[in-house]
Amino acid sequence: MTGITLFGLTGALVIGLGVFGLVARHHLVHRVLAFNLIGSGIFLLFGALASRSPNGTDPVPQALVITGIVVALAATALAVTLITRFAEASGRTHLPDDSEDGDGAV
Amino acid sequence: MALSDWLAPDMAWAAFSVIVPLAAALLSLPLARHARYIALPAALLGLIVACASAAQVWLHGAVLLAAGGWAPPLGIVLRLDGLAAAFLVLTAAISTAVAWYALPQFAARGASESRSGFAFWPLLFFLWAGLNALLVSNDLFNLYVALELIGLTAVALVALDGKPAVIAAALRYLLFALFGSLAYLLGVVLLYAQYATLDMTLLRHVAQADFATLLAAALMTAGLLAKTALVPLHAWLPPAHAGAPAPASALLSALVVKGSFYVVIRLWFDVLPNQAGAAFTTLLGTLGALAILYGSALAFRQNRLKPIIAYSTVAQLGYLFLVFPLAGGAGEAQPWGAAAWSGGMFHALSHGLAKAAMFLAAGTLIQAVGHDRIDGLDGIARSMPIAAFAFGLAAISLMGLPPSGGFTAKYLLLTAALAAGQWGWAIIMIVGGLLAAGYLFRVLNRFLLEGDRSATLQAVPAGGQIIALLLALAAILLGLLSATPYALLQIGRPDAAAGGLS
Amino acid sequence: MSAWLPVLVLSTSLVTAIAIFPLAQARQRLRTGVNLAGALAKLALVAIMLEGVARGEIYETRLALLPGLDFLLRVDALALLFLTLSAVLWLLTTIYAISYLGDSPHLSRFFGFFSLCVAATTGIALSGTLITFFIFYELLTLATWPLVVHRGNAESMAAGSRYLAYTLAGSAVLLIGIVWLESLTGPIEFDRPGQLVGLDPAALQAIFWLLIAGLGVKAAIVPLHGWLPSAMVAPAPVSALLHAVAVVKAGAFGIVRIIYDVYGTGLVFELGIGLPLALVASFTIIYGSMRALQQSDIKRRLAYSTVSQVSYIVLGASVFGPFATIGGLVHLVHQGLMKITLFFAAGAFAERMHAYRVTDLAGAGRSMPWTAAAFTIAALGMIGVPPMAGFISKWYLGVGAVQGGFIWVIPVLIGSSLLNAAYFLPVVYRLWFAPASGRADPGSEGPLWLIAPAVITAFAALFAGLLAGLGLSPLGWATMIVTRNYSP
Structure with a gap:
């Protein structure tokens, strides 16, 4: 088993772990962590693919992964902010059950 | 210069x-x-x-x-x-x-x-x-960054109000949006692994119909559908769009969901026109039809103004996905080409204008009444005729009645369906129009009831009502002056728009 | 200039509507001024075009909606027949409505939508393509609804919902028919023979019935007529609009267009669809009259009378032969003049002496002689007493039916005339000969502007019959249309 394959398999494993977490856990912070796991797995997979190129390391995936990490950081920051405000306002860490009737605001 | x-x-x-x-x-x-x-x-x-x-x-x-x-x-x-x-x-x-x-x-x-x-x-x-x-x-990765930028700002817009219920709606939206982005990103990675490029023009020339490509496309599409709130991935939309402040609701319903739909159209018509297959296009069309029926039925059951409009968005988005089974087909008798594709794009444009107008009109009405239960809107046309009229004009376009952009869209989609002998989709569209008339006239009825409520209303500046009216008029004019936007849409139109997906 | 005439005549009503909507309730004089200026400007334009079309000119304005799909306004002789009727009646109905409504609430909204309805009717008359027709047909539905629910009470709202349920379902069916046809042929332009050559006859038959069903809702063909009697809750000027100027006429006019300008009589004959339509129309004529006989409410009686009378137009279009066609077309005008007189009068009776039921009318001939006289003239015309307008229509229909071999139409015409007499003569009797005893409020004639429109339309209906031989009478014009366009 080459190193590249190992990276690829690890990436897939991390994605799977994230998806499991997303399904199994309902605590909002856990869910955000699960999304981060999925994202990291995808980046790992991408990195592994980058080194597969015949003429040396492909720079494009590296550039994209860096961009992706920045985006994931922003998403996580927003999510954590919202969760904090939600917990402060409602005292809860889980989303309430679906209520289809939205609360109207102006 | x-x-x-x-x-x-x-x-x-x-x-x-x-x-x-x-x-x-x-x-x-x-x-x-x-x-x-x-x-x-x-x-x-x-x-x-x-x-x-x-x-x-x-x-x-x-x-x-x-x-x-x-x-x-x-x-x-x-x-x-x-x-x-x-x-x-x-x-x-x-x-x-x-x-x-x-x-x-x-x-x-x-x-x-x-x-x-x-x-x-x-x-x-x-x-x-x-x-x-x-x-x-x-470029598919550029699209990912754009999608994330849109998704995160949209979630933040929903949460502006700060009430717990609205933050919960924003969080649920965020979960769907993140799922959508990551599924899309995984598809992008798989495509890159296969073809070592993410440029859409280059990809079209090299893309195969093998398993890896189809898996990647399926992941990307699933992610995008979650962001577009196509039934059954719609649950986040009504609370989010109804809970946001009215100007934000207008942006979300008119533009944000169209963004991810636009990527679906680009992906299949520009990049993978020969990889779709009849089963896939029928699946998308069926989900669209379900969205029309289910969204309309739920819009009927709401007793608040903004949830009605939000469920109407769920229903209206369904029409956009009828483009997939209807693109191509026969239609030699028509002097225009690519009827279904053009009709779908017209629908996206006119729904954008009409829905923005409707949310803004609703915003002024709610501001005046102080809440958004529709039983509080009895006789409001007397005190706020401009907002009521704007709402009515927008409703005409949403019902697909002439003259409006919504009608031009419906006419194009219907001719495409009947020219190809696909009666099922045509019936769905007609029924959808009648259902929209049902839930929208339920609101408009209220506006014209007798009684004078001007004493209990808060004063609202006329500016907001006029802006809503201008947008609604634009949706109407899109149907009367449709030749120019139609011709614009044809510039650089993908071949599959006329030839159909295969 | 002549290319702009159709747009100008459309904009007389449209601009009037747009100008009236923003006016404050108190701007009574300005609103009246704008309204009358619009109506008079329209009449002037119509007069110019009448002269031109009589010389054989045709006015056209075209705008492409999509490549090959044109928005086309076209003034030909048939268009002008309907346009002239609606322009004249718009002016009179406006005058009537101004005094009828007085200073009741929402007047700008009322007159705005009223003008919009007339604009839609103008558009229907001038439509040169099927899609243009459909656009204005739907605009008419939408612009009429606020008028039907104008009073805003629960009863009006229910009537409005019923109206929408019927008309929107009808136009959905109409749209399917139009799109199905155009998906086979491309966009349809009226008066362009040969567009339907070589199509599958079964499909053409199915499309024909879809189109007729869609149009039949507005034309109140039984069993699609249910909205019309319940819409009677609207104010009297709205009833006049529904029954005489705009809505039912739009449906009947559409059927005429479909038969003559889309299918063509030859194809209708080949497909064998004329006879079933004539049967449906005949059934409607008899059924409407019988239901009218059962009504004790004046306006409901008139409503069922409309159901019956409008189908004369449909009957004339579906029975072949020039005379029947002339009879149907001329009835478009005659029925409009007579029915609007009846509604003007019924509105005045309701307003001035609170008479809503036939029995309430006893002695009205003494307290409101002018109104009662107008009602009587129109009722006699409806029955078809010679030489009134209704007689001319029925005579031509009868002759045409015999020519076309539809002998069975004669008993239908006679039977319907007897029924007309049976439900109108008792009303006329009560007006003039029944004692007014027991009535707390004998009533009195209203202001001049409430009386004059009814008297004018009554005399117009009378002269349309008496002077039918003149070239510019409705009959003369209908004859010109048929000799010019539809004679085989």
Whole structure:
């Protein structure tokens, strides 16, 4: 088993772990962590693919992964902010059950 | 410089259309609560840039622009064709209208409103920049970044109000949006692994119909459908769109969900037109049909104004996906080509205008009444005739009645369906129009009931009502003056739009 | 100039509507001025075009909606027949409505939508393509609804919902028919023979019935008529609009267009669809009259009378032969003049002496002689007493039916005339000969502007019959249309 394959398999494993977490856990912070796991797995997979190129390391995936990490950081920051405000306002860490009737605001 | 020089093919209007709103967003961050003073000038500049982009496409055809002069696969290409130009103008028009509408609302009075007053303007312009970046991207990873920018600003817009129920709606939206982005990203990675490029033009030439490609496309599509709120992935939309402040609801329902739909269209019609297969197009069409019926049925059962409009969005988005089974087909008798594809795009444009108008009109009504239960709207047409009229005009377009952009869209989709002998889709569209009439006239009935409520209403500036009316009139005019937007959409139209997916 | 005439005549009503909507309730004089200026300008334009079309000119304005799909306004002789009727009646109904409504609430909204309805009717008359027709047909539905629910009470709202349920379902069916046809042929332009050559006859038959069903809702063909009697809750000028000027006429006019200008009589004959339509129309004529006989409410009686009378137009279109066609077309005008007189009068009776039921009318001839006289003239015309307008229509229909071999139409015409007499003569009797005893409020004639429109339309109906031989009478014009366009 080459190193590249190992990276690829690890990436897939991390994605799977994230998806499991997303399904199994309902605590909002856990869910955000699960999304981060999925994202990291995808980046790992991408990195592994980058080194597969015949003429040396492909720079494009590296550039994209860096961009992706920045985006994931922003998403996580927003999510954590919202969760904090939600917990402060409602005292809860889980989303309430679906209520289809939205609360109207102006 | 003469006007024709400004519109020459080498002018980078595609890039400007991203740069201008982005600059406005970055500028409004340090300006904080003074950002509202630059909002309208910046929005007008963005509108001018969008019109210039459309004029450039109109004069010279589709424009490709290699960012920084680097050719793909290493560099990134921006593409401006008729479809992109039409959506650029739509985005600019609605964003400008919303900015204008929101000026008095987010004037940052008092402590309780300061946070939303501060956050609204950068969010508006970041959203606009993200949408424009999405429209002109010809690169799948660029699209990912644009989608994330749109998704995160949209979630933040929902949460502006700060009430727990609304934050819960925003969080649920965020979960769907993140799932959608990651599924899309995984698909992008798989495609890159296969073909070592993410440029959409290059991909079209090399893409195969093998398992890895189809898996990647399926992941990307599933992610995008979650962001577009196609049934059964719609659960997040009604609370989010109903809970956001009215100007934000207008942006979300009119533009944000269209952004991810636009990527689905680009993906299948521009990149993978020969990989779709009849089963897949039928599946998308069926989900669209379900959305029309289910969204309408639920809109009927709501007793609050904004949830009715939000469920109407769920239903209206369904029409867009009828494009997939209907594209191509017969239709030699028609003097126009690509009826289904053009009809779908017309629907996206006119729904954008009409839905923005409706949310803004609803916003003024709710502001006056103080709540959004429809039983509080009895006889409101007497005190607020402009808002009521704007709501009615927007409703006409949503029902697909002439003369309106919604009717032109329906006519094109119906001719495509019947020319191909696909009666099922045609019946769905007709029934959908009648259902829309049902739930919208249920509201309009209230407006015309007898009684005078002007004593109990709060005073609302007429400006907001007039903006809603202008947007609704634009939705109507789109149907009367449809020849020009139709011709614009045809510039750089993908071959599959006329030939169909296979 | 002549290319702009159709747009100008459309905009007389449209601009009037747009100008009236924003006016404040108190701007009574300005609103009246704008309204009358619009109506008079329209009449002037119509007069110019009447002269031109009589010389053989045709006015056209074209705008492309999509490549090959045109928005076309076209003034030909048939268009002008309907246009002239609606322009004249718009002016009179406006005058009547101004005094009828007085200073009741929402007047700008009322007159705005009223003008919009007339604009839609104008558009229907001038439509040169099927899609243009459909656009204005739907605009008419939408612009009429606020008028039907104008009073805003629960009863009006229910009637409005019923109206929408019927008309929107009808136009959905109409749209399917139009799109199905155009998906086979491309866009349809009226008066362009040969567009339907070589199509599958079964499909053409199915499309024909879809189109007729869609149009039949507005034309109130049984069993699609249910909205019309319940819409009677609207104010009297709205009833006049529904029954005489705009809505039912739009349906009947559409059927005429479909038969003559889309299918053509030859194809209708080949497909064998004329006879079933004539049967449906005949059934409607008899059924409407019988239901009218059962009503004790004046306006409901008139409503069922409309159901019956409008189908004369449909009957004339579906029975072949020039005379029947002339009879149907001329009835479009005659029925409009007579029915609007009846509604003007019924509205005045309701307003001035609170008479809503037939029995309430006893002695009205003495307290309101002018109104009662107008009602009587129109009722006699409806029955078809010679030489009134209704007689001319029925005579031509009868002759045409015999010519076309539809002998069975004669008993239908006679039977319906007897029924007309049976439900109109008792009303006329009560007006003039029944004692007014027991009535708390004998009533009195209203202001001049409430009386004059009914008297004018009554005399117009009378002269349309008496002077039918003149070239510019409705009959003369209908004859010109048929000799020019539809004679085999």
